Amino acid sequence: MEKESLLYIIVVGPAPKADRSVIEATVRALDMEVCFRDDIHDTALAPARGTPAGYLSYLPCSRAGIVDAFSSFPVGAGQDIPFYQHLDEKEIPPGMAALPVSGFFHSPLTAVQAHGMAGCMARLSILLSQNHSLVKEVARYRKERNQLIAIGTSLSSEKYLDKLLALILSETRDVVGADAGSIYVREHVPSGDLWTNRLLFKVAQNDSVNMTEKAKEIPIPITDNTISGYVALMGEPLLIDDVYKLDTLVPYSWSKGFDKRFNYRTKSMLTVPLKNMAGEVVGVLQLMNKKKDPRQKLGSPAAISQNVAPFSHSDEDFVRSIGSFAAVSIERVQLYQEIEDIFEGFLSSSAAAIDERDRVTSGHSLRVAEYAMALVDAINAETEGPFGSINFSEERKRQFKFAAYLHDIGKIGVPEALLTKESKLSDASLVALESRGDYIKTMISWKGAGADLPWKSVQELDDDVAFIRSISKAGFLPDDGVKRLEALRAKRFRPAGGEPRALCSDAEWEQLSIRKGNLTDKERDLINSHAVATRRILTKIPWTRELREIPYIASHHHEKLDGSGYPDRLKESDINLECRILAVVDIYEALVSQDRPYKPRMPVAKAVEILRSEAKARRLDAGVVEFFVAKGIHQLFVKE
Numbered sequence: 205m206e207k208e209s210l211l212y213i214i215v216v217g218p219a220p221k222a223d224r225s226v227i228e229a230t231v232r233a234l235d236m237e238v239c240f241r242d243d244i245h246d247t248a249l250a251p252a253r254g255t256p257a258g259y260l261s262y263l264p265c266s267r268a269g270i271v272d273a274f275s276s277f278p279v280g281a282g283q284d285i286p287f288y289q290h291l292d293e294k295e296i297p298p299g300m301a302a303l304p305v306s307g308f309f310h311s312p313l314t315a316v317q318a319h320g321m322a323g324c325m326a327r328l329s330i331l332l333s334q335n336h337s338l339v340k341e342v343a344r345y346r347k348e349r350n351q352l353i354a355i356g357t358s359l360s361s362e363k364y365l366d367k368l369l370a371l372i373l374s375e376t377r378d379v380v381g382a383d384a385g386s387i388y389v390r391e392h393v394p395s396g397d398l399w400t401n402r403l404l405f406k407v408a409q410n411d412s413v414n415m416t417e418k419a420k421e422i423p424i425p426i427t428d429n430t431i432s433g434y435v436a437l438m439g440e441p442l443l444i445d446d447v448y449k450l451d452t453l454v455p456y457s458w459s460k461g462f463d464k465r466f467n468y469r470t471k472s473m474l475t476v477p478l479k480n481m482a483g484e485v486v487g488v489l490q491l492m493n494k495k496k497d498p499r500q501k502l503g504s505p506a507a508i509s510q511n512v513a514p515f516s517h518s519d520e521d522f523v524r525s526i527g528s529f530a531a532v533s534i535e536r537v538q539l540y541q542e543i544e545d546i547f548e549g550f551l552s553s554s555a556a557a558i559d560e561r562d563r564v565t566s567g568h569s570l571r572v573a574e575y576a577m578a579l580v581d582a583i584n585a586e587t588e589g590p591f592g593s594i595n596f597s598e599e600r601k602r603q604f605k606f607a608a609y610l611h612d613i614g615k616i617g618v619p620e621a622l623l624t625k626e627s628k629l630s631d632a633s634l635v636a637l638e639s640r641g642d643y644i645k646t647m648i649s650w651k652g653a654g655a656d657l658p659w660k661s662v663q664e665l666d667d668d669v670a671f672i673r674s675i676s677k678a679g680f681l682p683d684d685g686v687k688r689l690e691a692l693r694a695k696r697f698r699p700a701g702g703e704p705r706a707l708c709s710d711a712e713w714e715q716l717s718i719r720k721g722n723l724t725d726k727e728r729d730l731i732n733s734h735a736v737a738t739r740r741i742l743t744k745i746p747w748t749r750e751l752r753e754i755p756y757i758a759s760h761h762h763e764k765l766d767g768s769g770y771p772d773r774l775k776e777s778d779i780n781l782e783c784r785i786l787a788v789v790d791i792y793e794a795l796v797s798q799d800r801p802y803k804p805r806m807p808v809a810k811a812v813e814i815l816r817s818e819a820k821a822r823r824l825d826a827g828v829v830e831f832f833v834a835k836g837i838h839q840l841f842v843k844e
């Protein structure tokens with residue numbers, strides 16, 4: 205078998221027989237080898253590997269000869285490698301000082317001289333190799349430091365927990381060459397009146413197993429039954445060379461369930477607690493199967509067994525360092541997430557509270573937001589067509605979601621009576637009308653008694669009152685209805701000694717004359733002013749840079765592509781995609797939401813027809829409408 209590090213010297217040129225014997229004996233005594241070469245270009249006798257410890261040259265001592273000799277030496281030769289030159293004369297030829305020659309010698313060579321030269325070569329060689337390993341060690345530390353800085357930088361810029369955990373795991377696995385790994389995050393959960401800690405299995409990666417499904421978030425108690433629980437409990441890393449051969453004395457065990465299911469073989473394992481600045485464990489990082497060759501794919505369980513090495517203590521040190529970064533980042537992201545959840549909860553409850561003022565619109569804004577988010581997800585999944593190149597980032601999606609929650613917040617300034625108005629005349633007006641009718645009926649039954657009455661009988665009056673009641677509820681007033689109403693308005697009655705009066709007040713006549721719906725122009729303007737109020741309210745909030753478009757998106761949900769919308773009658777080019785989507789889902793939700801007292805819930809097909817006709821008239825975006833329908837998002841809450 206070859207020696208691990210072979211120390212040898214090369215003798216070039218015609219060494220006398222006696223010198224050869226002395227050299228051989230000396231070199232052997234120093235546990236080295238020697239290789240004689242008559243010709244400097246002859247490499248046939250050189251040992252298979254390694255750079256020689258030095259050279260003894262019996263070549264004629266001339267400047268040209270020595271330069272020629274150096275040019276043929278292996279890489280690494282030259283000034284670093286001792287070179288002793290044989291001299292025939294007493295004088296050293298001129299110009300030798302400029303060449304990397306360590307010393308000169310004469311024949312016959314004595315054992316003392318040979319020992320001096322070979323010993324010097326051996327010592328220098330050992331020093332060089334120590335120096336080399338130190339340089340390698342420094343280079344490794346530098347590399348690890350740079351990797352840590354790079355990982356720390358990327359971890360500090362990540363805002364979402366799932367992405368952060370995936371990043372921590374992939375970066376760590378990459379550095380130590382682990383085939384697989386998982387991260388568990390500690391969470392506080394209520395347990396009766398108390399709070400308890402447990403680990404939640406959050407993310408798993410495995411280069412050898414194709415895991416298409418996302419890892420299930422399985423809760424694991426912090427006890428010493430499992431390896432991750434044990435590490436979280438103890439707060440110290442755990443190195444295991446083979447999890448199938450655990451010591452019988454350890455409290456934890458390893459389940460082979462995953463291996464059996466995916467035909468895998470988990471062998472070496474490094475489990476490290478992720479500790480925050482206060483030294484508390486916020487999670488556990490587990491690495492599996494350190495690959496002997498990081499580029500290699502581990503194959504069958506048998507191949508895995510062979511191609512996997514134990515994790516080293518230097519791996520442990522490195523992962524511990526990453527663990528500190530990771531723990532701080534996890535806590536930061538969790539805090540960020542909590543603030544964000546609180547904020548979102550606040551916004552959605554505010555929206556829900558406003559919608560609650562009218563039982564018909566209850567839940568409207570939340571459903572609008574859900575339709576909008578479903579549409580955005582579908583757009584993000586699209587790879588071709590008009591939406592193929594559009595991708596909503598997490599931040600843009602969040603901004604849109606909040607804008608959808610808040611789009612009708614301006615309704616807070618619209619009187620509740622108007623929001624819930626279900627007929628032209630209010631209940632109070634109808635009661636007053638009824639009383640006036642009873643009064644007139646009394647006069648009719650007294651046969652006039654000095655009063656001037658346009659109704660000849662109680663029946664005639666009852667018919668007119670019933671007519672007023674019916675048009676008060678109707679959604680549409682036809683031409684003959686308008687005629688009868690005008691005739692009725694002209695009817696005046698005058699009690700004895702009193703002034704002529706009409707059955708209804710001027711304001712009531714105005715209400716009753718509404719041809720479509722039950723709102724007057726003034727009332728409609730007041731309701732429409734909610735878009736301006738939405739903007740006024742939302743621009744007062746100091747949004748972050750990522751949410752700054754919320755007032756614009758939310759307040760323009762009634763803009764139309766043909767410029768007929770409100771509040772700003774925006775041109776098509778100024779209506780962004782979010783506003784277009786919001787316009788479509790807002791109308792659709794209002795149409796199909798729920799039964800109203802005076803009109804039943806609209807069938808989905810009819811609502812889609814309306815969206816399409818609005819798109820055809822260039823009021824709604826046809827692309828958005830068709831995509832909304834094609835992806836089935838319109839059936840999110842209502843199925844037919």
Ligand SMILES: [Fe+2]
Pocket residue numbers: 611612734761762
């Ligand atoms: Fe609105």
Ligand SMILES: [Fe+2]
Pocket residue numbers: 568572611612790
């Ligand atoms: Fe709305």
